[in-house]
Amino acid sequence: MRRVSNKAFIRKLADKSFRASRTRNIIAVVAIALTATLFTTLFTIGIGTIENFQQQTMRQAGGDSHGVIKDISPQMYEKMSQDPSVKECADTMLVAYSVENPEFLKRHVEAWYYPEYHYPHCFVDILDGRAPQKADEILLDEESMNLLGLELKAGQKVTLQMKIRSSADAVTERTFTVSGVTKSDPALNVGFAIVSEAYRGKYADELVYTYDQDGSTTGTVRMDVNFANSFSIQKKLERVIENSGYSSDETDPDYVASNANWAYVSDGGETDPVTAGAAIGGLILIILTGYLIIYNIFQISVIRDIRYYGLLKTIGTTGRQIRTIIRRQAFVLGFIGIPLGLIGGFIMGKAVVPRVMEVSAYGSDSVAVSMSPSIFIGAAAFSLLTIWISTGKPARIAAKVSPVEAVRFTEQSGRRKNKKRSTDGGKLWRMAFSNLGRNRKKTVLVILSLSLALVLLNSVFTVADSFDMNTYLKKFVSYDFQIANARYFGMDPYRGISEDEVQEEKLSESLIESCKEQDGFQEGGRIYETDGCVGLRKDSWKVPSYVPTDENGVAGKYWNGQFSTLNLMDEENYRVSFYGIEDFYYSRLEVWKGEKDWQTIREKMKTGKYVIATVEPDDNGFVEKEEVWLLPGDKVTLTYGGGQQREFEVLSVVKTDYWSMTNRLNGNFKFYVPAELFKEMASDQYLMSYGFDVDDDKEQAVSDFLTFYTTQEEPLMDFTSRQSYIEQFARLTQLFTLVGGILAMVVGVIGVLNFINTILTGIVTRQREFAMLEAVGMTKKQLGKMLMLEGLYYAVLTIVISLVFGSVFSVTALRLLIGGMWFLKYHFVIWPMAVTFPILLILGVLVPKAVLRFEKKKSVVEIITNL
Incomplete structure (x- = not known):
C-alpha cells in the first residue's frame, strides 16, 4: 500500500471538526480544568505541606x-x-x-x-x-x-x-x-x-x-x-x-x-502504609473522577459524529488517522483547560496549606506556599494521562466502525431487544426508563460519577463527625485549669529530686489561693511529686516472666534493639515517681484493673495501706501485656527517709494520665498515695501542680486572670486550660472539613457536569429520533416530559446507588480507618447525602427543561432529511 504524506490534511480535518463541536468543547474544557484543579490542589497541598513541615522540622532540629x-x-x-x-x-x-x-x-x-x-x-x-x-x-x-x-x-x-x-x-x-x-x-x-x-x-x-x-x-x-x-x-x-x-x-x-536530620524524608525511612495508601487512593480517586467525565464526553461525541467518521472511512481515512483526529482534539482541549485548572488548583492549595500548618505541632507565622515547578509539572502530567486514558476507547470505537455500520448506528447497548406487545400504547414513563437502557454503559458512568461525589461528601462528614472531643480532651486535660511552675510546662521540666532543687521548680501557694478567690471557682486539688526520695525495693517486686532482665536480675527494656536497665535509686531500690494527690483527683482516675469505685478508692487510700499503680496505654487506650508490671493485690515495699520502709498493697492499676497527673517525664514506676501520706514520707515542699474546675460561664474570665497574673504578678508560674485544647481540636476538625469539602465539591461539580453533558448530548444526538416521534404524533410537551422523566430516573438511581454503596463503604472501610485513630469514634452518618437528594431531583427536572428551551427550533421534515 502506498504511503501518502497527509499529516497536514489530517491536522486540518481535526481542527475543522474541533471548531464544529463548540458545545462539546466548552463542556470538555471545563471538565479538564476541574480535573487539573483536583490534581493541582492535591500536589499543592501535599508538596506545600511537606516542604513546610520539613522546613519547620529543620528549625526544630537546629539546622x-x-x-x-x-x-x-x-x-x-x-x-x-x-x-x-x-x-x-x-x-x-x-x-x-x-x-x-x-x-x-x-x-x-x-x-x-x-x-x-x-x-x-x-x-x-x-x-x-x-x-x-x-x-x-x-x-x-x-x-x-x-x-x-x-x-x-x-x-x-x-x-x-x-x-x-x-x-x-x-x-x-x-x-x-x-x-x-x-x-x-x-x-x-x-x-x-x-x-x-x-x-x-x-x-x-x-x-x-x-x-x-x-x-x-x-x-x-x-x-x-x-x-x-x-x-x-x-x-x-x-x-x-x-x-x-x-x-x-x-x-x-x-x-x-x-x-x-529527621526533616529529610528521603533518608530511607519507612513510609507509613496508611499515609501512602491515602496518597495513592487520592490519586486513583481523582484519575477516576476525571476519567468518568472526559471519557463520557468523548464517548458521546463519537456516537454523535459516528456517521461523520463513517464517511471519512469511505474516502480512505484509516482507523489510525481517525484516532489521531480524536486524540488531537482532546489534547487541544487539554492545552486550554489544564492551565486554567493549574491556576485554580494552586489558589485552592494556597488557601489550605497555611491552615494545615496552623493546626499542626509545627505552627508558624512564616508559612510559604511552594511554587515548585514539580507541582505544575506533576499536575499537568497526570491531567494529560487522564485525558489519554479517557479518550482511548472512544477513539478505538470511531476507528473500528465501518461506513455501513456508521450509517445504521443507533445509541444502544448492542443487546438484542425483546419485542413487546402492548394494547394500551406507549407510556412516557416506560419509554423514559427504556431509554436509559439503550446505552447502559453511558448510564452507568453518569450514575457512578454522581454517586462517587455523594459518597465522598458523606465520607468527609462521617470522619469529621467522628472527631470525638471528649476523647481528645481526656488525653490532655482532666479538668478546666492546671497551674504549675513554668518549668513544668517547659523544656526543663519539674523533677522533684531534692528539697533544695525543688524550690526553683515548685508551684507557689499564693497562686493557688488567688485561683480559689476567683468568681466561679468550684473545686481543685494539689499534686505532689518526687523522683528522688522514694524507691521500690527490688526484692519486693517479682519481675514478670515477659519483662527482660540483665545477668544480675535487674529489669529493663529494649530501646532501638539495645537493652537498658531501669533507673536505680541505689543498689537495692528501683527509682520511683512518687505522687501525692488530694481528693479532687480520685474521680478522674481511669481504672484499668482493681477497685473502680472512686469513693471506695478514696476511703481505702486513707487507711495508708494501699497505693495506686499505673500502666502505659497506647494512643487508642489499649494496654499491652508487656507494659503490665504490677497487678491489684501485689505487695510492694517502698523505702524513704534515709532507710525507712513501708509495705503497701496495690489497690488499683490506672492508665497513666500523662498530661494531667504526672510530671510529664517517663518514669518506670509511678505510685499514687494520699497527699497527707506523701508529706509524711517525703515533704510538703514537692508541690508540682494544682488542677481545678470553674463554672462554664467563668472560664474566659479565669483564663484572662491567669494570663495577667502569670505575666505580671508571678512570671515564674504558668498555666494551661481545657479551652485551649478545645480550640486546638476545633481547628483540627475545621481543617479536615475544609480539605475534604473542597475535594468533595470539585468531584460533585464534575458529577453534575457529567449529568448535564449526558442530557445535553443525548438531546443533540437523538434529534432524528425525536423528529420521528413527533411525526407519529408525540407533542413537544410529551417529549419534554419524557426527557424530564429520564433526568428523574438518573437522579433516583443515583440516590439508590449512593445510599447502598455509601452505607456499605461507611460501615466497612471508613469504620476501619476511623478505628485506627485514637481521637476518632465512629458514628454512622447519612444526612450529608440526604441533603443533596432533593437537589439531584430538581436537577433531574430542570436540566432537560433548560436544554430543550435553548435548542434551536427546526421542523420535523428538516431534521429527518438533514440528519
Whole structure:
C-alpha cells in the first residue's frame, strides 16, 4: 500500500471538526480544568505541606544540615572533616550547660558557638548589627531581648547567668555587648545566644573536652555535616565515623553517636502504609473522577459524529488517522483547560496549606506556599494521562466502525431487544426508563460519577463527625485549669529530686489561693511529686516472666534493639515517681484493673495501706501485656527517709494520665498515695501542680486572670486550660472539613457536569429520533416530559446507588480507618447525602427543561432529511 504524506490534511480535518463541536468543547474544557484543579490542589497541598513541615522540622532540629555527629572533640572533628564524602561541615559547640537568668524560665535560652559561614544553615537571620567578633560580643534573638526588657538594637549590654557545666555548683555571670539582634524562630520556644571564635579562645580552659570522662556536653563539638545528596544520610554518617577510626556500635568503647536530620524524608525511612495508601487512593480517586467525565464526553461525541467518521472511512481515512483526529482534539482541549485548572488548583492549595500548618505541632507565622515547578509539572502530567486514558476507547470505537455500520448506528447497548406487545400504547414513563437502557454503559458512568461525589461528601462528614472531643480532651486535660511552675510546662521540666532543687521548680501557694478567690471557682486539688526520695525495693517486686532482665536480675527494656536497665535509686531500690494527690483527683482516675469505685478508692487510700499503680496505654487506650508490671493485690515495699520502709498493697492499676497527673517525664514506676501520706514520707515542699474546675460561664474570665497574673504578678508560674485544647481540636476538625469539602465539591461539580453533558448530548444526538416521534404524533410537551422523566430516573438511581454503596463503604472501610485513630469514634452518618437528594431531583427536572428551551427550533421534515 502506498504511503501518502497527509499529516497536514489530517491536522486540518481535526481542527475543522474541533471548531464544529463548540458545545462539546466548552463542556470538555471545563471538565479538564476541574480535573487539573483536583490534581493541582492535591500536589499543592501535599508538596506545600511537606516542604513546610520539613522546613519547620529543620528549625526544630537546629539546622538544615543533612546530619550531625555528636559530642566529639576538636581533634576528632579535624579528622572526620577530611573525609572525602563530606562536602561541607561546621564545628558548632555548646559553650554553657544552661543560661539561668530568671527571665528565661518560660523560654529556654541556649549559648552556642556557630562559625559565621554556617549561620544560614542554622537559620541565623541578623535583623540589626553584625556577627560577634570579640570575646565579649554576642548575638541574641529578639524574643530574648524582649524578655530582658531591652530594645531590639545592637550595642546594648546584657548580663547572662551561665552555668558552664551541669556539675558546676555556681553560676558564672558574664556581661556581653549585643553585636547583633537575630530573628526569633517561631518554630521553637527557645532562644539562642551565639558567641564568637574569640570567646572560644579566651575561655578555652573551661571548654576543655571531658565528655569521655564525665558526659559533660559543654566544650563538645556538634559536627554538622552536608553530603552531596540527602540519600542514606545515616549510613553516610556511620561511614565517616568508621573511616576515622571510631565505631558506630553503641556497645564499643570508641562509640560515636550520630543521627540524620529527621526533616529529610528521603533518608530511607519507612513510609507509613496508611499515609501512602491515602496518597495513592487520592490519586486513583481523582484519575477516576476525571476519567468518568472526559471519557463520557468523548464517548458521546463519537456516537454523535459516528456517521461523520463513517464517511471519512469511505474516502480512505484509516482507523489510525481517525484516532489521531480524536486524540488531537482532546489534547487541544487539554492545552486550554489544564492551565486554567493549574491556576485554580494552586489558589485552592494556597488557601489550605497555611491552615494545615496552623493546626499542626509545627505552627508558624512564616508559612510559604511552594511554587515548585514539580507541582505544575506533576499536575499537568497526570491531567494529560487522564485525558489519554479517557479518550482511548472512544477513539478505538470511531476507528473500528465501518461506513455501513456508521450509517445504521443507533445509541444502544448492542443487546438484542425483546419485542413487546402492548394494547394500551406507549407510556412516557416506560419509554423514559427504556431509554436509559439503550446505552447502559453511558448510564452507568453518569450514575457512578454522581454517586462517587455523594459518597465522598458523606465520607468527609462521617470522619469529621467522628472527631470525638471528649476523647481528645481526656488525653490532655482532666479538668478546666492546671497551674504549675513554668518549668513544668517547659523544656526543663519539674523533677522533684531534692528539697533544695525543688524550690526553683515548685508551684507557689499564693497562686493557688488567688485561683480559689476567683468568681466561679468550684473545686481543685494539689499534686505532689518526687523522683528522688522514694524507691521500690527490688526484692519486693517479682519481675514478670515477659519483662527482660540483665545477668544480675535487674529489669529493663529494649530501646532501638539495645537493652537498658531501669533507673536505680541505689543498689537495692528501683527509682520511683512518687505522687501525692488530694481528693479532687480520685474521680478522674481511669481504672484499668482493681477497685473502680472512686469513693471506695478514696476511703481505702486513707487507711495508708494501699497505693495506686499505673500502666502505659497506647494512643487508642489499649494496654499491652508487656507494659503490665504490677497487678491489684501485689505487695510492694517502698523505702524513704534515709532507710525507712513501708509495705503497701496495690489497690488499683490506672492508665497513666500523662498530661494531667504526672510530671510529664517517663518514669518506670509511678505510685499514687494520699497527699497527707506523701508529706509524711517525703515533704510538703514537692508541690508540682494544682488542677481545678470553674463554672462554664467563668472560664474566659479565669483564663484572662491567669494570663495577667502569670505575666505580671508571678512570671515564674504558668498555666494551661481545657479551652485551649478545645480550640486546638476545633481547628483540627475545621481543617479536615475544609480539605475534604473542597475535594468533595470539585468531584460533585464534575458529577453534575457529567449529568448535564449526558442530557445535553443525548438531546443533540437523538434529534432524528425525536423528529420521528413527533411525526407519529408525540407533542413537544410529551417529549419534554419524557426527557424530564429520564433526568428523574438518573437522579433516583443515583440516590439508590449512593445510599447502598455509601452505607456499605461507611460501615466497612471508613469504620476501619476511623478505628485506627485514637481521637476518632465512629458514628454512622447519612444526612450529608440526604441533603443533596432533593437537589439531584430538581436537577433531574430542570436540566432537560433548560436544554430543550435553548435548542434551536427546526421542523420535523428538516431534521429527518438533514440528519
